[in-house]
Amino acid sequence: METEHTSIWLRPARGARGRAPEHTRDGIAAVGVRLADSVGLGAVTMRSVAEALGGGSASLYRYVQSRDELVALMVDQVNGEIDYSVLAGTDWLADLLALGRQSRAVYLRHPWLLATPAATGNLGPRAVDYLEHALGAMQDLELDGHRKLEAVGVFTAVVRLLAGTEIEQRGTGPVDRRRQLAAAAHLAGLVGAGAHPHLAAALATPPAEPDADQVERVLTRVLRGLLGT
Amino acid sequence: METEHTSIWLRPARGARGRAPEHTRDGIAAVGVRLADSVGLGAVTMRSVAEALGGGSASLYRYVQSRDELVALMVDQVNGEIDYSVLAGTDWLADLLALGRQSRAVYLRHPWLLATPAATGNLGPRAVDYLEHALGAMQDLELDGHRKLEAVGVFTAVVRLLAGTEIEQRGTGPVDRRRQLAAAAHLAGLVGAGAHPHLAAALATPPAEPDADQVERVLTRVLRGLLGT
DNA sequence: CTAGAATAGCGAACACTGATCGCAATTATG
DNA sequence: CATAATTGCGATCAGTGTTCGCTATTCTAG
Numbered sequence: 001m002e003t004e005h006t007s008i009w010l011r012p013a014r015g016a017r018g019r020a021p022e023h024t025r026d027g028i029a030a031v032g033v034r035l036a037d038s039v040g041l042g043a044v045t046m047r048s049v050a051e052a053l054g055g056g057s058a059s060l061y062r063y064v065q066s067r068d069e070l071v072a073l074m075v076d077q078v079n080g081e082i083d084y085s086v087l088a089g090t091d092w093l094a095d096l097l098a099l100g101r102q103s104r105a106v107y108l109r110h111p112w113l114l115a116t117p118a119a120t121g122n123l124g125p126r127a128v129d130y131l132e133h134a135l136g137a138m139q140d141l142e143l144d145g146h147r148k149l150e151a152v153g154v155f156t157a158v159v160r161l162l163a164g165t166e167i168e169q170r171g172t173g174p175v176d177r178r179r180q181l182a183a184a185a186h187l188a189g190l191v192g193a194g195a196h197p198h199l200a201a202a203l204a205t206p207p208a209e210p211d212a213d214q215v216e217r218v219l220t221r222v223l224r225g226l227l228g229t
Numbered sequence: 230m231e232t233e234h235t236s237i238w239l240r241p242a243r244g245a246r247g248r249a250p251e252h253t254r255d256g257i258a259a260v261g262v263r264l265a266d267s268v269g270l271g272a273v274t275m276r277s278v279a280e281a282l283g284g285g286s287a288s289l290y291r292y293v294q295s296r297d298e299l300v301a302l303m304v305d306q307v308n309g310e311i312d313y314s315v316l317a318g319t320d321w322l323a324d325l326l327a328l329g330r331q332s333r334a335v336y337l338r339h340p341w342l343l344a345t346p347a348a349t350g351n352l353g354p355r356a357v358d359y360l361e362h363a364l365g366a367m368q369d370l371e372l373d374g375h376r377k378l379e380a381v382g383v384f385t386a387v388v389r390l391l392a393g394t395e396i397e398q399r400g401t402g403p404v405d406r407r408r409q410l411a412a413a414a415h416l417a418g419l420v421g422a423g424a425h426p427h428l429a430a431a432l433a434t435p436p437a438e439p440d441a442d443q444v445e446r447v448l449t450r451v452l453r454g455l456l457g458t
Numbered sequence: 459c460t461a462g463a464a465t466a467g468c469g470a471a472c473a474c475t476g477a478t479c480g481c482a483a484t485t486a487t488g
Numbered sequence: 489c490a491t492a493a494t495t496g497c498g499a500t501c502a503g504t505g506t507t508c509g510c511t512a513t514t515c516t517a518g
Contacts, residue, residue: 009415120394120397146435161382179236179351181235186236207375
């Protein structure tokens with residue numbers, strides 16, 4: 001009977017005795033990330049990852065209890081791409097915006113992150129680092145701890161949302177174009193039918209190009225409202 | 230060669246000639262929703278839904294091109310649970326909060342919504358209705374259309390986030406409890422190690438119970454920041 | 459140094475999944 | 489009525505996550 005470790009972050013990476021493992025968690029995650037970046041998250045199967053590692057698919061289960069855990073490793077890995085040395089520590093808003101800017105870049109580099117469950121609990125070590133630095137940026141604000149945690153949650157949710165719409169519009173593949181045209185046709189039909197006047201009005205003004213500046217603009221307003229001042 | 234309808238919302242529900250279909254889209258969606266509510270989204274398979282409808286799984290593909298489309302039908306179906314008659318139309322913030330409150334209720338009734346991709350484009354008719362009413366609530370605000378659309382996006386993202394954390398903490402099953410304990414142990418370990426002082430500080434204050442009031446509080450601040458005043 | 463125990467790698471298989479094909483039954487249209 | 493379009497569906501396919509049992513390796517205890 002084994003001790004059941006629910007989370008991969010609490011389970012030791014390797015056993016104390018016995019043969020040494022041939023791979024590391026980071027190495028496995030890196031392979032998964034590379035695959036997802038190039039062919040999509042759907043192509044990240046136990047077999048494909050194992051083959052890229054030069055082994056059998058059953059061996060992967062020595063490192064990971066399920067495919068979901070593998071994806072969790074991948075998510076935490078890309079969370080490690082953020083550089084905290086750019087944070088000046090003098091202006092909380094500037095630091096949070098710097099974090100948001102980098103976070104957006106991570107999403108654009110790894111669009112499959114959007115297909116990943118936005119977990120708030122059971123964060124990996126690198127996600128915890130991110131949280132720590134986000135809280136650090138707000139250290140001079142006189143707010144309750146849970147209010148700050150709340151703010152970080154909203155912050156990351158907004159970044160995720162904006163990156164998502166940006167990625168949707170940026171898709172240049174034939175499938176993406178088809179989808180965009182279909183959506184446009186759908187909305188045009190609805191607006192033309194006249195049953196949705198407010199939507200028609202909102203769509204009348206040309207939409208702003210989504211970019212890093214939009215992210216900063218929205219984040220600034222949201223954070224000011226949320227944190228006061 | 231058929232005309233390829235990318236979106237299910239642009240495809241006619243039934244052909245003009247030939248035998249009449251035995252089911253409706255809404256009926257199929259209802260079966261899926263019932264299944265997902267009781268056994269989870271993972272239990273919504275083509276076979277299980279078809280069996281609940283009293284037919285073969287291949288027949289489902291006469292209504293739906295893929296499982297994802299089936300899920301899209303389900304999502305749009307629960308979007309129909311929102312009652313817009315409660316909107317007074319006199320105070321934009323009050324109306325938006327009323328929408329948020331109902332939206333939260335929908336999430337709590339159908340937790341599997343969180344496992345669903347948060348699509349911004351290609352909305353179903355009921356999602357479009359929601360959007361229309363949200364925009365209607367803001368009709369007296371003098372803002373660009375795309376700014377209002379932006380606000381609705383952030384709005385729904387925040388509701389989704391808060392409902393998600395609420396559902397995570399509310400889970401009472403043995404598996405959920407295990408997960409919660411594991412997460413708590415993980416954080417305790419990190420805090421004890423001393424490498425995350427800001428996180429430790431934030432966790433020192435007891436977290437506020439997530440509920441409908443929290444949603445309104447956060448939404449109010451976010452919307453005030455986003456829409457000005 | 460040796461015996462035993464714990465661990466890693468993995469071929470083969472299992473249960474299931476989404477999806478397709480071709481045919482028979484049904485129904486509106488010309 | 490004949491034709492063409494459409495539906496229902498049994499059978500089947502390729503592919504998935506995961507498990508089992510075995511062998512090979514490597515650390516620890518004596």
